[in-house]
Each structure stands twice: as structure tokens, then as C-alpha cells.
Amino acid sequence: MFLILILFLAGVSLRVPGYLDNNSVNILKNCSLNLVMGAGMLCVLLVGSIDISVAAVMELSAAIAGVLMRDGHIQSIGMMFVVGTLVGAVIGCVTGLLTSYGKVLPIIVTLGMMYVCRALIPMDFILGMNKIARVDLTDAFKDFILVRFLGIPVIAYITVAVVLLFGIFLKYTRIGRRFYAVGSNPEAARMRGVPVNGTKILAHILCGATAGMAGIMRLAEYNAIEKGACSGMEMFVIAACVLGGVSVMGGYGKMIGVVIGAILIATIDSAIPQLFINATMMSEFFKGILILAAILLNVFLRRWAEKRRKMRGNAR
Amino acid sequence: MKKGKIRDFAWELILLALLLILWIVFEWKDTVRDAVLVALGRKAKNVFSFSKMVSGMQVYMLYSFMALGMALILGMGDIDISVGASATLSAAVMGVLYRTLLSCGMNPGLAFAFAICACLVTGALCGLFNGYLITRFRELFPMIVTLGTMLFYRGLCYLVLGGNTLRFEDDATWAQLKALYNNKVLIGGLNVPTIIFWFLGFAVVFYVFLHKSTAGRRLFAIGENRVAARYSGIRVDRLELAMFVVCGFMAAVSSLFYVGSASATVRADAMTGYEMYAIAVAVLGGFSTGGGKGNILGVVLSVVLFGVLKKGLGTLFGFPDSVINLAVGIVLILSSLLPNLCEMLAAKIRMDRQKKSGKEGAEND
Amino acid sequence: MTKRTFSRIRKAVALLLVLLLPLAATGCVKRAVAKALAEQASGERLPGEGIxxxxxxxxxxxxxxxxxxxxxxxxxxxxxxxxxxxxxxxxxxxxxxxxxxxxxxxxxxxxxxxxxxxxxxxxxxxxxxxxxxxxxxxxxxxxxxxxxxxxxxASFKTIALTQLEFIAEQMNYEGQLALVTGAATMPNMNMINAYVTEAMETDPQYANMEFLGVFYGDDDYTKSYDTCKAIIDQYPDVKGMIAPTTNAGPAVAKCIMDEGKQGQIIMTGLTLAHDMAEYIHSGIAPATFLWNxxxxxxxxxxxxxxxxxxxxxxxxxxxxxxxxxxxxxxxxxxxxxxxxxxxxxxxxxxxxxxxxxxxx
Structure with missing residues (x-):
């Protein structure tokens, strides 16, 4: 997987000289949203569920936090993140309850949630018919994205913190390891005393929370949010996870894989306008084809590795 | 025997009841509104009536063809979210091919026939590609594969059309597509859009295939348990491949109507999000992404239900388009939550009863 | 309670409901009509009434x-x-x-x-x-x-040329100029693009300016931002930008600000006021235009x-x-x-x- 990324970077650097110097920070910034959501999505995928409402949740939480800031209820940056994360977590909780106790298939629940969230945004008590724009936000919040520490934007540090936190949580804590157990074999997990439904709900809460957080990060980055602003993001988050070798059936996947997947997608994203600057049409086409090719290549590589392992096993 | 039959159609009956309730509510609201208008000395508008519903139905039929194809896929426990993109691609290919053939000096009628064939074939090929990838790469979920192909097909559309709108408004031959969508037949005083007959025709074919043929039963068997189906001698991969081809074909069919609805124009970003509508309709119709259940009759009912819901909320209650989606989302979740809850409740009652009778039995001994 | 009594009760309730429904309906109608009549009585007759x-x-x-x-x-x-x-x-x-x-x-x-x-x-x-x-x-x-x-x-010609004349004047009629537009499917945008392109090619007063071309931001904030970023990366000497859509305007201005090109690149466009107020005050966009x-x-x-x-x-x-x-x-x-x-x-x-x- 790493190989693909390096190959791709090399290819682009050849075409566009100076690409890496200009864009490494940009890539970092672009993949931050994908990474934060990817961490939550990883949890959901691990327990054998899926969430395609993340983009809508992102918009909703950013809209709610933005409205609160516009009306002067919130001033601090920290509170924005708290509100956004909470909104996301609540929606995640509802999704989790429906999928675990309600036994509705996650695709359907989250598809429905997507409709509901998107429809809630233009309601009068949230955004009404307006959108959040620059004048609605405090200066501190707007400048927050520009703050750099050691030459790297603060947002990247937040991303790294979230990723590390999730990585450690999944690998080294007991609750985190339950995710794997529930995903690979729910029956066996139940037998051994793991609260399957509770774990699933927790996974969805985490996913919703990261989506809400990503919404605030996006609001900080672009200073604007409206309904449908993030549509399509959910697909790229899932694609990042799949590229990182996470199994959609549940039970298998590592944080580091998601990191590589997200970086690869961010690279594709930032490289394509550079390569085909005058042709959005070409860029759409290549984005599709590259992601599809990367997913398939990934499968081929894994199959190949398995074959070699088997052959080695036979030889022994 | 009879009881079993009723239980088989339980979901369809619920849908029918829901439809009836909606109808009564809307009709009532309409009557109140008209009475107010008459009292104010204006003429009654009678917004919501059976004839108006039928004659305006074609807007809500565009994704119904996709929903039929989707029903097959869902019945097998798969999902295809690339249908919207493959439909657009089919339309794009059709438009571009027609234009090229015309510029080569071909007779418009012949070129049109070719273009329509190309459209259907493109749809089927998109489905074939999906099916091939899915059966070849089992470790990827159909969701992921079709996600990838969705991006890919959409990209192809942009490549083929280059971001411009392909226009054929003044082309008489091409305008037949408009007629395909807009034509209405007068039956018993009702203006019935022909698209309804096309849909019903397809629905009958699908019904016979899914519920009366061996292949249909095999399909549900795959949905129930893929491994067991394979061991019982069903060629799972082949059937799955074929169903994806059918689904792609249906996407192409709906693209024909879509082109008609857009005044005979083709655009690269047309029909985005249609896959979600199709899934929503199929799920409300009783199919589930888990596979193994569902009835085409339910899909037909849910197409009507969605139409009535959107129309009624939009015209009578003045809800904006976006809020209607809220209703769609809630209906979608409830439609799969309620049966589950009922089932759980029934199971619990049964358990309790068993426990009780078990206890009584023990006491009697 | 036997099953039969149960079903009897159910039937009775259903019958009652069916009988009550029309009654409730007529009541409702009466109330709604009375309310509407009261409303009408209070107002005078205006030319648009009933339309x-x-x-x-x-x-x-x-x-x-x-x-x-x-x-x-x-x-x-x-x-x-x-x-x-x-x-x-x-x-x-x-x-x-x-x-x-x-x-x-x-x-x-x-x-x-x-x-x-x-x-x-x-x-x-x-x-x-x-x-x-x-x-x-x-x-x-x-x-x-x-x-x-x-x-x-306003006619598209007026719209396009007002923006172009303004930015050209601000650029002293020299340097590179880029146009970040909406989606290629938007007819009004395409007209503006055509007028700007034509004027840049034919009008002698713009002879010292280089037109980099039309770039599509799909009338989407994020996309416009990325497009603008790509333009700045690719053409570091770019001096002026026109963003004739309400979504591209703030995105382009924000991008210029984020890239630290303030003072070096100026822009104008068709924008809303509250989106752009900050950039107008800071000089990134000396002025923007819109009809009302x-x-x-x-x-x-x-x-x-x-x-x-x-x-x-x-x-x-x-x-x-x-x-x-x-x-x-x-x-x-x-x-x-x-x-x-x-x-x-x-x-x-x-x-x-x-x-x-x-x-x-």
C-alpha cells in the first residue's frame, strides 16, 4: 500500500516540479478531515457496521455550532469543538441504537439519517434559509486555522492526536479490543461476555463524534457551511478505510492503514488539479479511475502476499 | 393455508393501509382548503385528486425502473450504488453516438435506433463490469466495489460530455424521447402517462421472474445464505453476474425516460443521488440489504406511496422540497425498524407463552 | 376476555371512527372558512389580490x-x-x-x-x-x-465588461489575469466567460495583459478554493482574478489570503456583500459587483x-x-x-x- 503511495508521489513530482515542497502541508491539511472521520469510520467498520451519514452529520454539527456562534452563545474555540462533537455523538448514538437494538441494517439506518440530517439543516431553528459565512464567526475561530506551530498548522496536530488516541484505544484497551471481537464473530463475543449491542453503539457514537469534530474543523478551514457542502465525503472516507485494508465485513483493520489510505486520497485530490489544471472534466475522471485502481491493486497485492505465504508454508 | 397467504403479503398490506391513510389525510386537507377558497369567492383548485395524481405521476416514476433492478440486487443481499452514474453514462453514450452518427450522414431514424441500443448495452455493460468485479473480488463488499465504479462511471460521463449540456431540443427524431416521457393516454377520463404502463409491464416481468421462476427462488436462496446456496448446486456467481447486468440495464432504461424529462438534454451531473432514491423505494417495498426477502408488489406500492407522499406534502402542506426528504428519511428508517420490532415483540410473547405453558405442564405433572 | 368480544369491540371502535370522521371534517372546514373570511374583511382591495x-x-x-x-x-x-x-x-x-x-x-x-x-x-x-x-x-x-x-x-455584456474594466484598471493594464467561474453547464456563466475572453483577445487596451483562461470551480466553495490554489501554484505571477459567482468569490479571496498573496493578487467578482466585506476592507478585493x-x-x-x-x-x-x-x-x-x-x-x-x- 505504502508502495502505491510512493509510486504515485514520484509520478506526480516528475510531472510537476516543486510539487512536494508546495503541497506537503496542503496534503496534510486536506487529509486531516478524512483522517479524523476515518478513525471513527474504522471503529464502525470493525464492529461490522457502516456509516454513510458522516458527511451529513458533519454539515449538521457545523451548522448548529455555527448558528450558536452567530447568535453569540459560544465564543471560544474549545466550546465549538465540544458542541460539534456532542451533536455528532448524539446522532451516532441514535444510529447505534437503531442498528443494535432495533436490528435495522446499518446502511439503511444511515441512509435515512443522511436524509434526516440534511433536511434538518434548513429548518428555521437551525440555519433557516441562510448559511454560515465569515461574518458569523469570531475572529479567533477564523484565525485558528492559520496558527502554525513549528511550521505545521494546528489542525494537523489535532488530527495526529485523534489518530493516536484511536490507535491506542483500539489496540491496547480492553474496550477497544472488543471492537475486533464483535466484528469478527458476534456470537462468540456474546458467549464470552462482551456486550455486543453496547459495543456497537459505542462504535457509532465514536464515529458520529469524529464526524461532528470534522465538521467544526471544516468550518474553521473554509469559514462557511451550508447544506450539501460536504456531500460525497462519506464515500471518500470509506474509500480511505478500504484502501487502508480495513475489512468491510468487520473484525479486521488497523489505524495505520487508514492513515495511509487517507493520505493517498488527499494526494490524488491535490495532485489532479495540478496535473490537469484546465480540465475539471479530466480530473473527475482520473479521480474515479485512480481510486478504483488503487482499491483493486490493493486486493491484488494482498492476494499475491497470501499466495506467497502459502507457498512458503508448503515448501516448509 | 389462507392464513399463510395473508402473512406472506403482510408488508404489502401495511403499505396499502399507509397509502390509504395518507390519501384520506391529503383529501381532507384539500377539501378544507377548497371550502375556504369558495367561501372567499374564488374558484376551488382541487389540488389533490386521483386524476391529478395519476397524470402527474411521471415525475416520481423516473427512478422506479432502477428500483426494480435494485430489488433483484437487494434480494441477493448485495447492493449497487453505481446505478445513478451508470444511467448517466448510458445517456451520455447515447447522445454522443447519435450526434456522431448524424454527422456521418446516417439516416436519423436509424441512428436513433442505434443510439438507443447503445444506451441499453452501455447500461448492461456497466452492470457486467460491476458484477464481474464483485464476483471476482469477494473480499470487497459490493458496496465498496460499486462505490468505486460509481466514481469511475461518473468520471467517464465527464470525459464523454466534457461538462457541456448535450442538446437535442430541435431534433424531431430525438424528440421521440420526450414523447416517451410526456405522452399520456386517455383512459376513462383519466390522463394516464404511458410511463406507468412501461413500469407496470416491467414490474409484471420482474414479478414473474422473481416469484414464479426457479431463478427467482434461487436468487432468494442466495440472499438467505450464500454458502448454503452454493452447496445446493446453485451457480451463485453466474446468477449474481446476470442480475447485475439486469440492474445496469434497468438503469439505462430509466435514463431513457430521464433524457425525455429533461427536454431531451444530457448532462454529466444528471441523476446524482438516484441510487439512493432507488434503494429507498426498494427498501420501503419490503426488500432489505440483508437479502432473502421482498416482493415486487411492494416495490410498485412503494413507488406510488413515495409519489403520493411527496406530492401531498409539497402541494397541500407547502413543505419545501428539502423537508420532504426528512419524511423520506424517517419513512425509510421506520419501514425497516417497525417489522423488526413487531417480530421481536412476537418472539417475546411466544417465549413467555412457552415458559408459562412449560411451567403449567410442570405443575400438572 | 374471549377473542370474540375483542373483535366485537374492535368493530365498534372502527364504526365509531368512520362516523366521527366526516363530523370532524365539517367542523374543521367551518372554522377554517370563518377564519379566512375574517381575514379578508379586514383588508382593502389591492391590484394583486387573488393572484x-x-x-x-x-x-x-x-x-x-x-x-x-x-x-x-x-x-x-x-x-x-x-x-x-x-x-x-x-x-x-x-x-x-x-x-x-x-x-x-x-x-x-x-x-x-x-x-x-x-x-x-x-x-x-x-x-x-x-x-x-x-x-x-x-x-x-x-x-x-x-x-x-x-x-x-443587466445584460451579460455589461456584467462581464464592468468587472473586466475594473480589475484591469486596478492592475494598471498589465500582468496575468485568471477567471474562476462556476460550472461549465451554467448558461449565464458561459456568456460572461465568452465576453471576457473575447475582450481580452480583441480589445487593444488589454494588449499588455495575459489572460490565463477560464477555470471551473463548479459554483462550489471547496472546489473553487482548490482551483484557485492550483492557479496560484501553477502561475506564481498571477496578478488578478475575476470570480463571477457568489460561491467562487469568497473562496478565491480566502485562498489569496491563506496563501499570503495579499497585496500581490487582487480580485473582483459578482458576490454578496456579507461574504466579501472582510476582503473588501482588507484590500484583497478593492470592489466587487452585483446587481440587486x-x-x-x-x-x-x-x-x-x-x-x-x-x-x-x-x-x-x-x-x-x-x-x-x-x-x-x-x-x-x-x-x-x-x-x-x-x-x-x-x-x-x-x-x-x-x-x-x-x-x-
């Missing part, structure tokens, strides 16, 4: 079109007509068709449409006209065969009411009187249909932008 207008906008949450709707509201307070407005969630053609069909069924007298695709709505608009509904398009036209009149704020969407909606509403009342006819040379506008005349447009230009551009600069923040 209902359906306004179809491009997208449900587009601030620009909500400003236009504000204009309709203002006119409806003066003229007394009723109006409903809606736009699709996803800026799609079929969404607009659905809404128009709903309005036809609701029996509106006039449809005012800002279309996403000039030719996509022709059929359904014609269906409306067959039902006796007048079809006016505003802001973005419906093709001539599907409309009665197109109401436009409120006035546009207001004027469209006046035209609609006058047409329904038979005061004006849809023909070339017909003069239209709207409060605030003198001597507007219907013209034959390039596409062969009728058009009415308000020809009024609104300039937001350091001193005027703050007056507009709350409105646009």
Missing part, C-alpha cells in the same frame, strides 16, 4: 435567491398577491420540474423560474402555459420557446402582476413601469425570446459594502 405566484429558485438554500424572494415579499406587501417559493435540494433539473408540476397543480397564475438548465425545463414550462399560466424566467433564462418573458438585472437581487425579485413580481391584470402584453417594445425604474422596454434577446433588462449594477467597495451586509 398567486409560484417562484422556483435554483437551490433551496442559496442566499442570493433568498434575497430575490425577499423582493417578491416586498412586492407582495404592496400589491397583495400570494406567493409560494421553493427550490430543489441539489440544484437539479428534475427537482425543479417536480416543484413546477406541484405549482401547476396548485393552480398558480404565474411561474417565476430561475432555472438550472436553460433547455431542461422547456417542456414542463410549456405544459404550464397550456394550463394558462404565465411563465417568467428571472436571473437565469428558460429558453425562448418555453417562456413568456425573461427578466434580467431584491430589486430583481421585486421587479419580476410587478411585471407578473401587471401581466395577469392585462396591463401589459408580451411584445417587443412594450414599456413597463415599476416603482424605482423608469422607461423599461421589452427587447428581443439574442436567443429570439423576449427579455427585460433592469440594467443596474451595484458596486460594493470599502465605503458602501457595510450598508449592504445585512441585506445581501
Amino acid at each position: 398567486s405566484i409560484g417562484v422556483v429558485i435554483k437551490q433551496s438554500d442559496n442566499a442570493y435567491f433568498h434575497a430575490a424572494v425577499e423582493g417578491f415579499r416586498k412586492a407582495s406587501e404592496e400589491l397583495g398577491f400570494e406567493f409560494v417559493f421553493d427550490g430543489p435540494d441539489d440544484a437539479s433539473n428534475d427537482g425543479q420540474e417536480r416543484i413546477i408540476r406541484n405549482y401547476i397543480d396548485q393552480g398558480v397564475d404565474v411561474l417565476c423560474v430561475a432555472t438550472n438548465d436553460a433547455s431542461g425545463l422547456v417542456d414542463v414550462c410549456n405544459e404550464a402555459r397550456e394550463a394558462g399560466i404565465l411563465v417568467l424566467s428571472f436571473d437565469s433564462k428558460v429558453n425562448p420557446e418555453g417562456r413568456d418573458l425573461d427578466v434580467m438585472p 437581487p431584491i430589486n430583481l425579485g421585486y421587479a419580476t413580481a410587478y411585471v407578473a402582476v401587471a401581466a395577469v391584470n392585462g396591463e401589459i402584453a408580451f411584445r417587443e417594445g412594450q414599456t413597463v413601469t415599476i416603482p424605482g425604474y423608469e422607461g423599461l422596454v421589452m427587447e428581443r434577446a439574442d436567443d429570439g425570446g423576449l427579455i427585460l433588462y433592469l440594467n443596474e449594477m451595484n458596486r460594493f467597495d470599502d465605503s458602501t459594502v457595510d450598508q449592504w451586509i445585512d441585506i445581501l
